[in-house]
Amino acid sequence: MGELLGVAVLGAGHMGADHIRRLDRVVSGARVAAVGDPDPARAKEAVAGVDGVSVHTETEAALDAPGVEAVLIASPGPAHEEALLAAFARGLPVLCEKPMVPESARALRVVEAEARLGRRLAQIGFMRRYDAEYLRLKSLLDSGRLGRPLMLHCVHRNVSSPPGFTSAMLVNSSVAHEIDAARWLLGQELTAVTALRPRPSGNAPEGLLDPQFVLFETGGGALVDVEVFVNCGFGYQVRCEAVCEAGSARIGEAHSMVVTAEGGAREEVPQDYLVRFADAYDREVQAWVDATRRGRVTGPSAWDGYAASAVAEAGVRALQSGGRTAVEFAPCPELYPQAAG
Ligand SMILES: NC(=O)C1=CN([C@@H]2O[C@H](COP(=O)(O)OP(=O)(O)OC[C@H]3O[C@@H](n4cnc5c(N)ncnc54)[C@H](O)[C@@H]3O)[C@@H](O)[C@H]2O)C=CC1
Numbered sequence: 001m002g003e004l005l006g007v008a009v010l011g012a013g014h015m016g017a018d019h020i021r022r023l024d025r026v027v028s029g030a031r032v033a034a035v036g037d038p039d040p041a042r043a044k045e046a047v048a049g050v051d052g053v054s055v056h057t058e059t060e061a062a063l064d065a066p067g068v069e070a071v072l073i074a075s076p077g078p079a080h081e082e083a084l085l086a087a088f089a090r091g092l093p094v095l096c097e098k099p100m101v102p103e104s105a106r107a108l109r110v111v112e113a114e115a116r117l118g119r120r121l122a123q124i125g126f127m128r129r130y131d132a133e134y135l136r137l138k139s140l141l142d143s144g145r146l147g148r149p150l151m152l153h154c155v156h157r158n159v160s161s162p163p164g165f166t167s168a169m170l171v172n173s174s175v176a177h178e179i180d181a182a183r184w185l186l187g188q189e190l191t192a193v194t195a196l197r198p199r200p201s202g203n204a205p206e207g208l209l210d211p212q213f214v215l216f217e218t219g220g221g222a223l224v225d226v227e228v229f230v231n232c233g234f235g236y237q238v239r240c241e242a243v244c245e246a247g248s249a250r251i252g253e254a255h256s257m258v259v260t261a262e263g264g265a266r267e268e269v270p271q272d273y274l275v276r277f278a279d280a281y282d283r284e285v286q287a288w289v290d291a292t293r294r295g296r297v298t299g300p301s302a303w304d305g306y307a308a309s310a311v312a313e314a315g316v317r318a319l320q321s322g323g324r325t326a327v328e329f330a331p332c333p334e335l336y337p338q339a340a341g
């Protein structure tokens, strides 16, 4: 391994460009060695000012480029399976943006490929596990001070959805974060889901079921509800309140500035996830680089990625049918000791 971990970044769009900047200027111990994106203009724009990086339009060429020792996948979800399997075939450690693979059958193929290797190579980009507020909530719940958790009430709002965002993506791209966070916070699997569709907002693109209200049941008897609203228009808001036997705890309101002036108080609302979760992405990527340089793989696993996809898939079926839908899981390979979270 070189002095700095050489990373190939696949996908140089919104997230990929931000991760390239992060690897180049924020985290220590790594450098961007190669970028792969079928759109060379986008790739070149993302690497402007980055030294020693080669740009490729093919995944394989980026992974085989000189100096590549690890891979960060930030291409669209449907491209992740191929990229993960190509990284596994080369024994390269991977940080893969969520959703690991949107379809659960294909996500399972990734789990099975890693299990065949007999060692973990993949960390999945559920960055909320690295957010300071989520970490405090997790630590409080784990301490038992509030007793057993009974319910999580979650809110997930985006200013607007990107072009091509579908009704299913509200569940398998946006609520995917709450699915992982709930499994991790509660240490319980999500076993059934019901999805309700209120009247769509007039601000949502024609045909998009936005907002949605998604209710999960857990194996331990808790309930998790999520309001997801990806064209709310006013800001990026992610909240979570845990209601337990002996108290409740709420996160998601403490990261903005309140300006008091001219006879009133105005609270700033972040406009997107790159602002709200900036510290979480930094910690996530630093933890990945540090672990990789020590030859270890930590953080959310390929199994967590598969489980999130299986739960989200049941959520999409529930959205279509309007009924309660049970989640079906494949058996968990021994490589992943903790099935839930
Ligand atoms: N953790 C988080 O909070 C967030 C995660 N994401 C995830 O990051 C990933 C990328 O999302 P965005 O950057 O918003 O998308 P984007 O559409 O802005 O960028 C995607 C880029 O990937 C490129 N691309 C397409 N096919 C490719 C392939 N086969 N190999 C390599 N590159 C390819 C496109 O040309 C484009 O430059 C998705 O998985 C998304 O769910 C996105 C936003 C936030």
Ligand SMILES: O=C1[C@@H](O)[C@H](O)[C@@H](O)[C@H](O)[C@H]1O
Pocket: 158, 173, 174, 177, 230, 273
């Ligand atoms: O992962 C993300 C996006 O892909 C998704 O579309 C957004 O709804 C989330 O807020 C963001 O964190």
